[in-house]
Amino acid sequence: xxxxxxxxxxxxxxxxxxxxxxxxxxxxxxxxxxxxxxxxxxxxxxxxxxxxxxxxxxxxxxxxxxxxxxxxxxxxxxxxxxxxxxxxxxxxxxxxxxxxxxxxxxxxxxxxxxxxxxxxxxxxxxxxxxxxxxxxxxxxxxxxxxxxxxxxxxxxxxxxxxxxxxxxxxxxxxxxxxxxxxxxxxxxxxxxxxxxxxxxxxxxxxxxxxxxxxxxxxxxxxxxxxxxxxxxxxxxxxxxxxxxxxxxxxxxxxxxx
Numbered sequence: 001x002x003x004x005x006x007x008x009x010x011x012x013x014x015x016x017x018x019x020x021x022x023x024x025x026x027x028x029x030x031x032x033x034x035x036x037x038x039x040x041x042x043x044x045x046x047x048x049x050x051x052x053x054x055x056x057x058x059x060x061x062x063x064x065x066x067x068x069x070x071x072x073x074x075x076x077x078x079x080x081x082x083x084x085x086x087x088x089x090x091x092x093x094x095x096x097x098x099x100x101x102x103x104x105x106x107x108x109x110x111x112x113x114x115x116x117x118x119x120x121x122x123x124x125x126x127x128x129x130x131x132x133x134x135x136x137x138x139x140x141x142x143x144x145x146x147x148x149x150x151x152x153x154x155x156x157x158x159x160x161x162x163x164x165x166x167x168x169x170x171x172x173x174x175x176x177x178x179x180x181x182x183x184x185x186x187x188x189x190x191x192x193x194x195x196x197x198x199x200x201x202x203x204x205x206x207x208x209x210x211x212x213x214x215x216x217x218x219x220x221x222x223x224x225x226x227x228x229x230x231x232x233x234x235x236x237x238x239x240x241x242x243x244x245x246x247x248x249x250x251x252x253x254x255x256x257x
Contacts, residue, residue, distance in 0.1 A: 019224050020054040020248045021047065022117055023098065023124060023153060023179060023211035027076050030059040030068065033215045037083065043214060044084055044091065047222040054092045058124050061114045062100030070113050094118035098153055099125050101139045106146050116148070120254040124179070126153040133160040133167055137174065144175035149256070151177040154213060156184050156198050163197065168206050177208040177257060182227035185234070202235050208247050208257060
């Protein structure tokens with residue numbers, strides 16, 4: 001699998017694409033995301049305004065969320081899906097997990113306790129921000145050996161990869177995909193370094209997915225469209241289309257990217 005370098009800038013602004021959010025904490029009361037159904041539906045309305053038509057709910061699974069109950073999660077998911085069908089019938093909701101990688105996590109996936117992204121072979125995997133590179137590399141190899149396609153959640157956060165394009169290229173060659181949070185492309189006084197790094201990743205063709213990683217309706221609400229506009233400005237319409245449309249379609253079809 002090869003990384004794709006930056007495409008040409010052919011249009012100044014993003015079309016109003018219907019977007020898919022593969023990383024969200026919209027289900028209420030399961031992790032540090034939405035508190036209750038009211039906030040969940042507020043977040044759904046915000047996502048709709050952003051142009052998001054498909055949401056993958058990815059509550060934390062693993063050491064960061066030891067009280068997670070898969071059975072209760074399914075019940076909450078069904079309740080949210082019913083409410084969304086009534087309020088936003090054009091939107092679709094699917095189940096997944098953000099997997100905090102550790103020993104035994106893949107066994108949980110195989111047993112159905114932890115979820116892939118929407119029932120595909122893609123896994124949304126996160127690590128400690130100070131995890132060692134070899135740990136990430138071995139995790140990627142383990143996922144691939146077991147037939148999964150690991151997507152590294154918010155890749156811009158990992159210290160062992162910061163400013164090291166070679167390591168990211170190597171992980172991609174081993175079978176990993178890179179997801180960047182939408183806010184990584186937006187201006188913020190305390191995250192200018194991260195924003196610059198996200199721009200580098202984008203310009204080097206090392207971003208496969210952009211997602212909101214939304215957790216609430218205020219400080220971490222669903223944000224996508226403004227980030228897509230920035231992606232178009234930075235890398236051009238062709239690269240934006242690859243990330244926002246082509247890769248998502250392949251994920252939905254459970255195809256390799």
